[in-house]
Amino acid sequence: MRENGPVTSATRQPETPASPQLSTSPEPGGSPGVPPRLIATDLDGTLLRDDKSVSPRTVAALAAAEEAGIEVFFVTGRPARWMDVVSDHVHGHGLAICGNGAAVVDLHGGPGAHRFVKVRELARPNALDAVRLLRDAAPGTVYAIEQTYGFHQEPDYPKLHMEIPDDLAPAEDLLAPDGAAPDEPVLKILAYHPTLNPDAFLTLARLAIGDRATVTRSSPSALLELSGPGVSKASTLALCCAERGIAHEEVVAFGDMPNDVEMLTWAGQSYAMGNAHPAAVAAASGKTTANNEDGVAVVIERLLAERR
Template sequence: MRDNDPVTSATRQPEPPASDQLTTSLASGGAAIVPPRLIATDLDGTLLRDDRTVSPRTVAALAAAEKAGIEVFFVTGRPARWMDVVSDHVHGHGLAICGNGAAVVDLHGGPGAHRFVKVRDLARETALDAVRLVRDAAPGTVYAVEQTYGFYQEPDYPELHMEAPDALAPAEELLAPGGAAAGQPILKILAYHPTLDPDGFLTAARLAVGERVAITRSSPSALLEISGPGVSKASTLALCCAERGISHEEVVAFGDMPNDVEMLTWAGRSYAMGNAHPDAVAAASGRTDGNNEDGVAAVIERLLEERA
């Protein structure tokens, strides 16, 4: 599938937070706001509290939004192989855009019954090129490979994830034709550096690869996420919305990290969490409370009040 990606990385100036930490474009006396038809929310650092739970208030707010006819999409950097865990967190809601836009998974049916609705994979040759270029730009970089179901890593890649890898080998071997990772589509490559500043590593990697791939980060450590060119949370969300006849003005988005920037920029209304990275704050049109203070629920409750 060929993508016409309308998303840019341009940022906008958010409104200053109000005393209750919740802002919207109505607060400045702007034009009438289009009623929302879809809520798109990140998970970690956004919808989930730091203990990885979803509060009863947030569960109630999501259920109220769906009852009011507003679709809810979970848009996460988490891989497709963790969707059983995500399903537990989101209490049976429907669709998740995972892997920073690399796949759309239908969560209906519960753990073990999920199915892929859309896959936007990273070509092996492109992945190998990116691995070489980033390693040249930042010697000491180590890699892991995320697939639709498999997970592979280099021997020196740290234990950052939930489970043991399916195999250990250099990335060049994993990605080679006939290698251990040859059986399934590649969703993204993870690149870790043990000593570099996370934002500095991101800048160096983006300069090294140009537009060959999309590179972002969502971790507080120097862990980068490499996807196919044009693949992001925003571009996949835009595709899903187009299939439903939903315009970007009808989308309300929430996020906290650099991998949310394009989505926050694209959505008609967007909110950076109180705990958000400065890049997410600059991209969003408003701010809300932090993830531990149910910032997503606070906005949804206000949105539903506007519709009343």
């Protein structure tokens, strides 16, 4: 999840196609001979430009993919309430995997009317253990808590997101059995450290928390995202594909950050953006142009041209 909230779509002109030094064909180990049935794309830093707009070229490419019978899934660290930025571009399919796999959301209802189709929560005992273990391992860590409809944070958690929290209290109080919205599932914990290197913080947190939660990151700052054990973009995408009879070889995935690594590894074809973190580049079978250069559209256009 990026640190800034959604902005409405702008109307930029399309950029030029892929730069020659980037490979929009999969490397060995991909599945270029298998016709794709589903496109799974991250949003921030991938499908969206840095100003959070969806370019006209990308909108056209998504529509063309769906007209060709290829389903499109948005797979993001964003909570459901931040999905309005793409709600106008779903072209009828209207499903998104949010919170790094913690929820599958139906966007058909439009802004403010999202329906949760699947929820993979972080159990409160696990959440409390993770908070305490990471607080011990990295003193100075502060927390925010994402629920299906609520957002709560500690008083010292910085203003990283464009919203006002529902509650301000220590994470241990928020996660207690009688804490914030106790009947509402916890989807994700955000853990921020003001001084640690982001990748070093991620490594430290994974070692400290172990199997009590899945730990990843998608922000350029030292902001980590904690989900339920085994919950990731890839594992929830795999569940959704199994329900549709779609094999991983029939999936094309796009991403740019460590929270995309499992999905990029799992998909038959996968592409890291030109602006991607080294971990995403290493996990993907191919590479495309940067998000500001419509890298997702570049690949979709090529895939559709190959089908003709």
